[in-house]
Amino acid sequence: MDDATRQRLFGWSHAFDHPLVKGAVIAVSVALLFAPILFWTLTATNKLNPTLRKELWARYFSWLLLVPMMFVPILLGAAWTIAAVCIMSLLCYREFARATGIFRDSITSGVVVVGILAVYFAVADNWYAFFVALTPLTIAVIAATALIRDQPKGYIQRVALGVLAFLLFGVCYGHLGFFANDQNFRSLLVWLIINVELNDIFAYIIEKKMGHRKLAPNTSPNKTLAGSIGALVLTTTLTALTGHLVFRGSGLDRVHHLIILGLLMSATGQLGDLTLSSIKRDLGIKDWAATFPGHGGLLDRFNSMLFAAPAIFHYVGYYQGIGLDQWRRIFTGG
Amino acid sequence: MDPWEYKPARDLGMPLHKRLRSSERESGLLEKIGNRVWSAAIAAFLRWGEQLTVEGREHLPTKLPFVLTANHSSHLDVFVLASVLTADLRAHVFPLAAGDTFFTTPVLAALSAGFLNALPIWRKTGAGRHAIEELRDRLINEPCGFILFPEGTRTRTGKMGPFKAGMGMLVAGTSVPVIPCHVRGTFEAWPANAKTPKSGHPIHLRIGPAMSFAHVQNHRDGWHEAASTLEKAIELLSE
Numbered sequence: 001m002d003d004a005t006r007q008r009l010f011g012w013s014h015a016f017d018h019p020l021v022k023g024a025v026i027a028v029s030v031a032l033l034f035a036p037i038l039f040w041t042l043t044a045t046n047k048l049n050p051t052l053r054k055e056l057w058a059r060y061f062s063w064l065l066l067v068p069m070m071f072v073p074i075l076l077g078a079a080w081t082i083a084a085v086c087i088m089s090l091l092c093y094r095e096f097a098r099a100t101g102i103f104r105d106s107i108t109s110g111v112v113v114v115g116i117l118a119v120y121f122a123v124a125d126n127w128y129a130f131f132v133a134l135t136p137l138t139i140a141v142i143a144a145t146a147l148i149r150d151q152p153k154g155y156i157q158r159v160a161l162g163v164l165a166f167l168l169f170g171v172c173y174g175h176l177g178f179f180a181n182d183q184n185f186r187s188l189l190v191w192l193i194i195n196v197e198l199n200d201i202f203a204y205i206i207e208k209k210m211g212h213r214k215l216a217p218n219t220s221p222n223k224t225l226a227g228s229i230g231a232l233v234l235t236t237t238l239t240a241l242t243g244h245l246v247f248r249g250s251g252l253d254r255v256h257h258l259i260i261l262g263l264l265m266s267a268t269g270q271l272g273d274l275t276l277s278s279i280k281r282d283l284g285i286k287d288w289a290a291t292f293p294g295h296g297g298l299l300d301r302f303n304s305m306l307f308a309a310p311a312i313f314h315y316v317g318y319y320q321g322i323g324l325d326q327w328r329r330i331f332t333g334g
Numbered sequence: 335m336d337p338w339e340y341k342p343a344r345d346l347g348m349p350l351h352k353r354l355r356s357s358e359r360e361s362g363l364l365e366k367i368g369n370r371v372w373s374a375a376i377a378a379f380l381r382w383g384e385q386l387t388v389e390g391r392e393h394l395p396t397k398l399p400f401v402l403t404a405n406h407s408s409h410l411d412v413f414v415l416a417s418v419l420t421a422d423l424r425a426h427v428f429p430l431a432a433g434d435t436f437f438t439t440p441v442l443a444a445l446s447a448g449f450l451n452a453l454p455i456w457r458k459t460g461a462g463r464h465a466i467e468e469l470r471d472r473l474i475n476e477p478c479g480f481i482l483f484p485e486g487t488r489t490r491t492g493k494m495g496p497f498k499a500g501m502g503m504l505v506a507g508t509s510v511p512v513i514p515c516h517v518r519g520t521f522e523a524w525p526a527n528a529k530t531p532k533s534g535h536p537i538h539l540r541i542g543p544a545m546s547f548a549h550v551q552n553h554r555d556g557w558h559e560a561a562s563t564l565e566k567a568i569e570l571l572s573e
Contacts, residue, residue: 094362097362097363098342098343098346098360098362099342099343099346100340100342101340101341101342101343103343103360103362103363104341104360106363106366106425109363110363113363153336154336154339157338157339282340283340283342284340284342285342285346285347286347287347289346289347290347290348290349291349
């Protein structure tokens with residue numbers, strides 16, 4: 001392992017080198033500091049009804065926990081980032097498994113967990129070929145090991161749930177981890193996370209304030225068309241503006257690329273949210289878990305990242321590559 | 335093709351501290367691994383440290399549901415009973431433990447749930463009846479297995495105490511097999527007044543044939559009848 005790789009994986013001395021990272025950390029800290037003042041002011045002027053006030057405070061306290069969970073590993077280094085995304089993937093899978101009931105099938109569940117761990121090993125090793133190969137390999141192992149109990153009844157359901165879980169929480173979230181193999185992983189990830197999370201917040205605020213036409217009333221009754229379009233416009237604008245800082249001097253620092261990245265981030269973010277909402281409605285549950293008051297489970301908070309991470313990864317990867325100049329197969333050699 | 339059937343975890347949506355203390359708790363992969371490792375270690379201790387001998391293995395259940403019951407002299411009793419079950423069955427078997435002893439703090443609750451796979455029975459909160467009805471429903475419909483000590487507490491004298499009706503509430507009027515067992519030697523190995531177990535005390539487990547309480551009415555008289563019948567069966571095994 002060379003010094004540059006060691007520095008990328010474990011070095012935190014350059015954590016605030018990029019202006020976007022520095023700016024984002026300051027902005028988020030200020031927002032968390034001033035949010036209570038805003039809540040108190042709105043409460044004093046009777047602009048918050050008790051239900052909304054309670055919900056906002058619950059969400060605020062959850063954000064106090066979520067923000068350090070998202071940003072501290074990124075600031076500490078790529079190894080911490082990959083470890084944190086791996087833990088998030090496993091915890092999200094746990095929520096999915098408990099909600100769908102697949103957790104009762106220890107063999108399938110065990111293979112999915114091993115598959116997810118293998119994905120993050122490939123990510124940490126910066127071994128893209130293995131990362132890609134793990135999709136067909138794990139699917140084959142899930143399908144094969146489901147035969148062990150010799151119980152054809154429910155076979156398709158068991159295998160399908162296992163494969164879906166691995167694709168969502170291993171492969172899709174694995175792309176978020178793979179960003180950490182780029183030299184500029186901090187700015188890329190902070191840009192991606194902030195914009196995807198703000199996309200959710202924009203949609204939430206707009207659907208509370210305007211628009212009555214529902215986007216998908218059977219899937220997500222609270223979402224409105226206005227909220228979706230508003231989030232698309234605001235997120236695209238913000239993503240393009242901040243994207244200029246991230247991709248400055250590269251081939252992606254062009255207006256059309258930045259707008260496409262913004263549209264992609266907002267649309268895939270919303271699709272991830274709707275997909276997981278659809279699964280929840282099918283299961284007849286409201287939240288994936290009760291981990292974060294006001295949010296629900298980890299999956300309720302990070303569902304927007306599911307499709308946004310691979311979509312942005314492959315767009316950026318196609319035009320400029322991710323981690324191509326970095327040491328590859330760090331642990332396995334070759 | 336049959337329609338897909340989703341069965342979310344019974345404890346879905348419960349915060350962790352409530353989940354660990356709930357009789358609705360369902361173990362995940364991590365808890366199952368923890369339970370399996372712990373069970374293997376305890377089985378090795380019982381076999382080589384305490385020279386456990388077992389009589390009547392042919393009466394052991396091979397499928398769910400069932401209730402394994404015994405006299406209660408020591409914390410070792412639950413491990414003795416669990417150690418004779420196959421690994422596949424053990425994953426679906428829950429020892430029923432006093433909530434006000436084994437689930438008082440979050441750490442204790444995590445250990446009882448994670449290692450013992452125990453479910454709590456709350457004796458002093460007044461919610462006992464409702465909790466037992468939930469457990470009865472789970473026993474029949476999940477299905478699962480329970481390890482239960484009908485005396486309700488460990489003997490302080492070495493002699494078996496009277497059986498409580500709670501055991502009858504679980505099984506009266508059902509065809510769930512109840513397997514009576516008698517454990518000898520655990521009182522000497524780890525009595526209620528000792529903090530740690532002592533090795534070198536031979537332990538003997540005697541397993542009797544399964545009993546059914548399908549003919550017993552599911553009301554107060556029936557519960558007492560079931561408890562009394564089981565008490566006599568275990569007394570016979572002690573001879």
